[in-house]
Amino acid sequence: xxxxxxxxxxxxxxxxxxxxHEGSLEILLTRxxxxxxxxxxxxxxxxxxxxxEHPRDTVVREVAEETGLQVRLVAPLDAIExxxxxxxxxxxxxxxxxxxEPVGGDLERHDHEFDEVRWVPLGEAPALLTFETERALVARxxxxxxxxxxxxx
Numbered sequence: 001x002x003x004x005x006x007x008x009x010x011x012x013x014x015x016x017x018x019x020x021h022e023g024s025l026e027i028l029l030t031r032x033x034x035x036x037x038x039x040x041x042x043x044x045x046x047x048x049x050x051x052x053e054h055p056r057d058t059v060v061r062e063v064a065e066e067t068g069l070q071v072r073l074v075a076p077l078d079a080i081e082x083x084x085x086x087x088x089x090x091x092x093x094x095x096x097x098x099x100x101e102p103v104g105g106d107l108e109r110h111d112h113e114f115d116e117v118r119w120v121p122l123g124e125a126p127a128l129l130t131f132e133t134e135r136a137l138v139a140r141x142x143x144x145x146x147x148x149x150x151x152x153x
Contacts, residue, residue: 006089013055014046014134015063016141017071017100019119026119027138028102029128030066033115041130044097044137045117055096063100067117070104077141080133097137 017028030045032038047062049055056073063071077097084091107117120128122142126135 008089008091010048010091010093011055011096012046012048012093013058013062013096013098014044015059015071015098015100016044016077016137017063017069017102018122018141019102021119025122027122027125027141028063028067028069028107029118029120029125030114031116033113036113038130042128043130044134046095056098059096059098059100064105066114068105068108069102071100072103074099074101078137095133099141 015028019026019028028045029042032041032043034040045063045066046059047066049058050061053061056076060071060073063069075098077099080095080097082091082093082095084093107119122138125138126142129135129138
């Protein structure tokens with residue numbers, strides 16, 4: 001089969017992990033390091049599934065691997081499909097997004113692919129995120145959260 005006829009299907013799971021920090025809602029972001037596919041770009045933590053793994057389990061594993069945090073599933077958020085050509089192969093990518101919350105661990109960068117992990121105020125996150133689908137997802141989450149009784153986002 002020639003390179004132009006190759007088809008790859010990729011499935012991933014990513015977390016919109018949130019926490020309430022001193023009355024402000026924050027989300028967890030990772031920044032791709034210099035050797036990553038998208039150096040310097042901020043993204044939600046997550047990655048590709050392993051053989052036989054459910055995307056929700058992928059998210060829990062990837063967040064732990066990338067950030068040191070243990071998270072639990074709160075709710076599924078969305079599944080988004082992408083189709084593109086890369087290196088002569090046609091790629092069909094399905095990305096599952098899950099609302100998660102931390103339940104343990106210590107925040108620190110664990111994965112060599114990332115050079116920073118941090119909690120970011122929800123209202124600031126869309127401007128940092130590189131990928132339009134993630135910006136839209138976080139903007140929807142911010143709108144759904146609405147103003148807090150204390151006036152903070």
